[in-house]
Amino acid sequence: MADEAGGAAERDDRADADERTGTEAERGTLEGTDDRFATSASRDVDPAILRLSPAEREARGITDDEVRETFRSVLVYGSEEQKELEGVTLPELSLDRTTLESVDRHPVDLSGATIEGLSLGHARVTVPLVLDEATIGSLRLRQTHVEAPVSCSNATVTGETTLFEARFDDDVSFDGTTFEGPVDCDEATFRDDVRFDDATFDDDVTFRAAECHGDSNHLEDNTTFSEATFRADVTFRETEFGFTRFDDVTCHENAVFREATFTGDADFRGVEFGADADFDEVRFEDDTAFDDAAFRGRTTFRGGTFAGGARTLIDDASFVGATFHGDVTFRRASFRYVTFEAAAFRAVARFESTAFAGDADFPDVSFDRGVDFDEGRFREDADFSGVRFDGPSTFRGCEFLGGANHLKDDVSFEGARFADDVDFHDAEIASANFQETAFGGTVDCSRCVVSERIDIEAHGIDDDVFVDFTRAKIRSGRIVQPAEGWVRYDLTLASIGDVDLAAERTRDHRQLLDYFRFCRTEFDEFDGHTFDFSGHRGYLDRNDWTIHGFDQPPADGVDRDYALEMTPEVVESTYLKAKQSAGEIGDMKTAGEFRVKRQRYSRHKNLEAVRDRNAGLMTRTKNLGRAVENWFLGITCGHGMRPMRIGIMFAIAPLFFAIPYAFGGSPFETGAGQLSIGDLATADGLGVFYENVYFSYVSYTTIGYGNIAPEGPLARLLAGSEAYLSTILAALLVYALVKRSEL
Known part of the structure; x- marks a missing residue:
């Protein structure tokens, strides 16, 4: 039994030694090429140590450098099956300043893998990479040129992500990926479609001066962040976008798009900005939609341009149902067709x-x-x-x-x-x-x-x-x-x-x-x-x-x-203008009435000048004369608008002169004689009064039969005045009749 156990251990030691010897030989061959990776040769690659757990590698004495060299070999020479590395656990993979070319176009599949870090700084990558559902400590592609597609969906990057000045010539996908550390995509260039749908960014994100052009396929979105979540500040300042989607995105902190350019459609429908949103001097060259968007902080679109596309059947910019909870400004912005239908501005809008x-x-x-x-x-x-x-x-x-x-x-x-x-x-x-x-x-x-x-x-x-x-x-x-x-x-x-x-x-x-x-x-x-x-x-x-x-x-x-x-002068000019307009359209009745009103306030104006103690005596005297003349015209003929008034006055004026002739005493005595008020009750008294009335009318009308003459000095004065007055009243009567005929 002991001999059998010893033999097994000896065989394991020889296998480990052979594996290390093969790895060292492989590394020597790789390092002997001009660019460290020979892409023209083909060799057998054993990815077995990549599938071991860290504990198993440690037990077998396999170093991290050996793991990295094996990964490089698989990446360059591995077959399709050998490149399927789902679920492996790898140390930090540093491939900086290398050219990663493969003998075929099969992707390196690291789906579900756990990688302490992946660094491809200043590298050129032509091998497709699949990192779906992987857990990566850090992802550093600083100034990297990636010519093949990269899929990193539903992955988790626990450390920093750096794509500074990286260039991606093919599709890039980060759908559903969680970035727990800061993300730096400043000046990165995405020449084909890039997707961050449903991604979560827990730390600061920057895409300053990045370029997201996409390809020429206008039926697809070039850049999408649909339903992504930004938990910290995010900036896309001076970024260039093609057809872009930010629909249903949630930004918990400040979002900056200042001086960004969107050459294709930009979809921000349902986006929620939890803090400030800065779109100053953004240029939207095609159609833009912010429908049902929520802006909870201050929002600025100062100097923004919403140029719209060639389609005229829809609005070039749409903010239908958008809600602005903080102050918002569109100062000096320019729109073509725009709608804000049913939008709500809860604070000041400029x-x-x-x-x-x-x-x-x-x-x-x-x-x-x-x-x-x-x-x-x-x-x-x-x-x-x-x-x-x-x-x-x-x-x-x-x-x-x-x-x-x-x-x-x-x-x-x-x-x-x-x-x-x-x-x-x-x-x-x-x-x-x-x-x-x-x-x-x-x-x-x-x-x-x-x-x-x-x-x-x-x-x-x-x-x-x-x-x-x-x-x-x-x-x-x-x-x-x-x-x-x-x-x-x-x-x-x-x-x-x-x-x-x-x-x-x-x-x-x-x-x-x-x-x-x-x-x-x-x-x-x-x-x-x-x-x-x-x-x-x-x-x-x-x-x-x-x-x-x-x-x-x-x-x-x-x-x-x-x-x-409303001074008399102002009111007078008001009625003058009203009279002129009524006369212009032929409404002479209204024009005449406004002329009467104008004359009334002209008299008030003259009387104000008379009462002005600072005016000269001559000025006050002239205005008094005008006021008296105005009053006389008004009371006699209503400034030409009351012919009935002047007619009655013309007819009864001699009666007023007959009274002093009959009752005024010797200064007013005429050849008809004088009487007292009580004599009017007698026939003789009525006869004397009638004779004086007769004398007044013949004097007024200048008939002058001569059978009755004025005897008193004042009687002679009144008789001459009557003749003068009749001439004036007759002229006013003709004037009023003529004016009346014009109505």
Whole structure:
């Protein structure tokens, strides 16, 4: 029994020695070649020691260097079966600065293997590698040129992964792989498809200035990170992508894509950024989708370019259903066709100086904290229908120019809700739709220009909503007051064309103009588009033709600052402009009434000048004369608009002169005699009074029969005055009749 045991041990020792001798001989042969690995020769390779466990190798005295040399031999000379090394456990494999070529193209299969580390720095690899489900201590491919495919799916890298300046000419797959250490892919180049689907990155990841071009197959994605998880910071700064997928990716910490370029479609649907996301100056040259994405930190797309592809049936950039929990900025970004439908902005959103070359769709979006579109450029249609603006909204200096489609509005806010102040100051709008729009604060549309048409049917969320159109220019449109929640419109110094003012309920027309402030408003600036007051004659007639009655304090008791105070001079010029516009469209009735109102405030203006103690005496005297003249014309003929008044005055004026003739005493005595009031009760007294009336009328009409003459000095003065007055009143009567005939 003892002899048998000794013989067995002796045979084992000889086998181990033979195995070591063969390994040493093999190593000597390999090292004798020019590039350490002869690819033209063929030899027998025994991978048995690779399949031993570390404990078995230690028991047999096999060193790590022997294991590495055997692995090299298998990689270069091994057959397909010998290269199947699933589940092996290997020490650190350092193959730096080598050229790994094989006598065939069979891959080295290390699926499920455990490797302390794999280093191929500055190496050239032409052998396909399979590391699926392997556990690798570290993966170092610094400046490596890999010409064959690499599959490392569902693997685990416990240490660092370095692909710095590595180049991969064939497919690379890291699907489902877990990277427990930092990953450095800076300046790496992936010339074919690369996949990181469902991968997990536990430490920092960098792909700075990497290139992920992919091949020419546009039916496949060149680079995919679908459902990958980044638990630490990740940066793709200045990286170049082809067709790329980041759908359903989760980034727990900061994600940086600054200055990256996507030459193909970029899919970020369902991505979740748990911290800041930086897309500053990113260029998307084809279609981009961030549908249902969640941005929980600050997000920046400053200077980003969303150029889109040649396909025109879909949006070039899509943020449908995206949620921005932190502040987001698209400042100076440029879009072609883009949609943010149903997106939610929970913090401040900034789109200053953003350019939209195609349609910009924001339907049903919610802006919770405010949005800023200052100096935005909308070259085609913009849709903000159903949008909820809960914070301040700014569209200062925006251009809504619209496209060639004249069948729809260039910008629509139909059904939108502005809970806070909104600013359209200096905006340029081709056509706009504000139907069923709700306002809860001040609406600043001062100096905005509507070159075609605006339709407004807005209502107030609270009382006293105020829309400021000061110095605005509106060529045409329609402004409708709703059944409830009327809105005030300030048209001070504005220019409006054929804008129709209406109320939803017919019975409300009687108070319609109370909610419009006309103050030096231009009504005929647009050729062929003149404002028409004729539809408001009923209101104007009931309200003494007043159109400036908007200056009463609002319901909340807060006095507003208007561009112009309603001074008599300002009101006079307001009615002058209204008169001119009514006359231009042939509405002479309205024009005449506005002329009467203008003269009334002209008299007030003159009287103010009279009361001005700083003015010179001559100036005050001239203005007093103008005021008296104005008053006389108003009281006599209503400045030509009251012919009945001047007719009656012309007829009864001599009666007023007959009274002093009959009862004034000797200074007023005429040849008809004098009497007392009591004498009127007698026949003789009535006869004397009749004679004095007769004398007044013949003097007034300058008939002058001569049977009765003035005797008192004042009587002679009054008789001459009557003749002069009759001439004036007759001229005014003719003037009034002529003016009346023009109506």
